[in-house]
Structures are given as C-alpha cells and as structure tokens.
Amino acid sequence: xxxxxxxxxxxxxxxxxxxxxxxxxxxxxxxxxxxxxxxxxxxxxxxxxxxxxxxxxxxxxxxxxxxxxxxxxxxxxxxxxxxxxxxxxxxxxxxxxxxxxxxxxxxxxxxxxxxxxxxxxxxxxxxxxxxxxxxxxxxxxxxxxxxxxxxxxxxxxxxxxxxxxxxxxxxxxxxxxxxxxxxxxxxxxxxxxxxxxxxxxxxxxxxxxxxxxxxxxxxxxxxxxxxxxxxxxxxxxxxxxxxxxxxxxxxxxxxxxxxxxxxxxxxxxxxxxxxxxxxxxxxxxxxxxxxxxxxxxxxxxxxxxxxxxxxx
Ligand SMILES: [Mn+2]
Numbered sequence: 303x304x305x306x307x308x309x310x311x312x313x314x315x316x317x318x319x320x321x322x323x324x325x326x327x328x329x330x331x332x333x334x335x336x337x338x339x340x341x342x343x344x345x346x347x348x349x350x351x352x353x354x355x356x357x358x359x360x361x362x363x364x365x366x367x368x369x370x371x372x373x374x375x376x377x378x379x380x381x382x383x384x385x386x387x388x389x390x391x392x393x394x395x396x397x398x399x400x401x402x403x404x405x406x407x408x409x410x411x412x413x414x415x416x417x418x419x420x421x422x423x424x425x426x427x428x429x430x431x432x433x434x435x436x437x438x439x440x441x442x443x444x445x446x447x448x449x450x451x452x453x454x455x456x457x458x459x460x461x462x463x464x465x466x467x468x469x470x471x472x473x474x475x476x477x478x479x480x481x482x483x484x485x486x487x488x489x490x491x492x493x494x495x496x497x498x499x500x501x502x503x504x505x506x507x508x509x510x511x512x513x514x515x516x517x518x519x520x521x522x523x524x525x526x527x528x529x530x531x532x533x534x535x536x537x538x539x540x541x542x543x544x545x546x547x548x549x550x551x552x553x554x555x556x557x558x559x560x561x562x563x564x565x566x567x568x569x570x571x572x573x574x575x576x577x578x579x580x581x582x583x584x585x586x587x588x589x590x591x592x593x594x595x596x597x598x599x600x601x602x603x604x605x606x607x608x609x610x611x612x613x614x
Pocket of ligand 1: 430455457538583
C-alpha cells in the first residue's frame, strides 16, 4: 500500500452559497467506491537535477492545489460539476525517496489499480520524470497506451550514465521492453530548443510531432482524434510561453498561448480515450505572483470541465 502525505493547503473561506473546489473534493476512499477522478501529487525533482535543470518542481503539487482549491465549480454546468468534484478524491502526495527509479515504480503501482477500476487519474508533478512512472501504471495492468505530450521539447533524450531523468521519459516509454507504448505524439515543440537527433529518433520510431506554430483549436482537436485506443496526456508547463508561465523548470520563449493550452486541457477531459493526465515541471521557486501555479490549477479545472461534458 502506498504511503501518502497530507497536502499542506488551507481551504479558502467563502460564503455557503459559493463553494470552491477545495470544499467539495473527497479525501478518503470509501469501501467499494470507485472515484470518478483521483488527484495524486508526485513531489519529485531529482529527475530535473539529473538532467542538469533548475530544481524546485518537488514543491509544485501543493502550490497547484493552493490555487486549484480556490476555483469554483463550473457555473455553466453546476450540478454536474459539483457531482464530479464530490466523487473526485485527492489522495495527497506520494511519499518519495529521491531514488527516481523507485519513486517511478511506486507511482506506477499506485496508479495501476485506479486505472484498472476506471477512475480518471490526474497526477500533479514533479519534474517530467513523473511521466515514466505514470506510464508504468499502464504497464502494470498489461495495457497498451498512446501518449500525447504537450511540451516545447519531445523529452526523448538519452539516459545520463544509464539513468533516466526529466528529459528522457518518453524515450524510456517508447523503448520499454513491455512494448506498452502503442503511439507517441509530441505537440507544441519549439525549433530553437529541439535537437535534430531527437526528431530523427521520433521518426525512426514512428512517432509524430507538431510544432507550436502549427497549433490551432482545430489542429488540437485533430491531434486528440488521432490517438489510437487508451491514452494519457502529459502537460509540461514549459510548452507555455515564459511570460505566462515563468515558474517552469525550463521556461520557453515563443511557447503556446494559455488559450490554446487550456483548450488542449479541456480536450483531454472531453476525449473518451484519455484515461489519465499529468501536469509537470511547474516550479514554484521561479514563479511570479503564482502565475504558473494558477495556470497549472486552471489546466486541471479545464480537464475536469471536459470530464463533465464527456459524461453528459
Ligand atoms: Mn518536458
């Protein structure tokens, strides 16, 4: 059984007629209950450290919650939104060891039964090493999965001294001996931070990529429509322009607008094939006035909004 630590987040004070997400979420699994959605924090940035990046993402899960808990249920689909939130559980943060491989395995073991039961899982990272642990949740149930990564980089770097890190998660998934990675799509790439050899790696392994400059609402919808079978989505905050999301491990200039990004989040919730997502690389150490934390929270809000509409 995985060990969780309780998030250190104070709930907002609002009137009785103005409940916020933090008031509505469940925190404990009732015997026999299958939650519709589950939040799990993965407070890791050792993979960022191994990749030579700026650490701090380990502090992200609670900073994201702090902003998320203040948001309102969707006023346009109020009853359905409240119902979803009341059947969404925040399990807290996984107790980690700083041994990346062990922590990723723990995340996979924790996710596997939740995914098998049909709960939609939202992982709050953590550096992008989060996604290889996330992937292991599918390996653990013997499933094959398509992966969509919103990111300015494809994150298919080689291992560092034989070890995985925040820049290698999808190379590891694609080459995983389980063969569980059915398809990989990287979207939002910026040409000034993408190695040519990584594009060649994607091509050699039948993976697709989409540049940031080619994205639109229609293109985003087309990308979701191209996913084959059960899928998960990764949201790396560094896909969003640095002016909007300064608190990212590796900020990007010329990144995607928050509008397109939030549409991609909504589509992740709305698209039936998507079974889980992660929001990674938010870094509170470099954030300004909680801008990136707030964007990460509204990312989750839009996934939830899409989930409500999926079930209508
Ligand atoms: Mn990344």
